[in-house]
Amino acid sequence: xxxxxxxxxxxxxxxxxxxxxxxxxxxxxxxxxxxxxxxxxxxxxxxxxxxxxxxxxxxxxxxxxxxxxxxxxxxxxxxxxxxx
Numbered sequence: 001x002x003x004x005x006x007x008x009x010x011x012x013x014x015x016x017x018x019x020x021x022x023x024x025x026x027x028x029x030x031x032x033x034x035x036x037x038x039x040x041x042x043x044x045x046x047x048x049x050x051x052x053x054x055x056x057x058x059x060x061x062x063x064x065x066x067x068x069x070x071x072x073x074x075x076x077x078x079x080x081x082x083x084x
Contacts, residue, residue: 005058009066010036017070021078039070046072 014032017039018024027035043065044054056062 006037006040007033009040009058009063010034012036013039013063013066013070016067017074020067020071021074023074023078035070035073036066039068039073040066041069042073043067043069045069 010033011029014027014034014036015024017035018027018032040062046069047054047065053061054065
């Protein structure tokens with residue numbers, strides 16, 4: 001069941017992050033899921049370093065953490081693409 005939760009949070013977080021960063025037209029559902037899941041890891045690490053709790057399960061806080069991480073990931077990807 002937790003796999004379905006990761007996929008749902010990943011899809012939503014990736015989609016919202018792609019809207020924020022302007023990548024929505026280049027990303028499909030699979031890319032949104034992958035970016036959201038990686039974003040959850042990145043966001044969790046950042047929140048832990050700041051003294052907060054990271055990804056805690058299927059809830060609003062975890063979605064916010066995943067969105068923050070996904071936005072950071074997409075900003076890094078966009079910066080790398082612009083330099084090449």
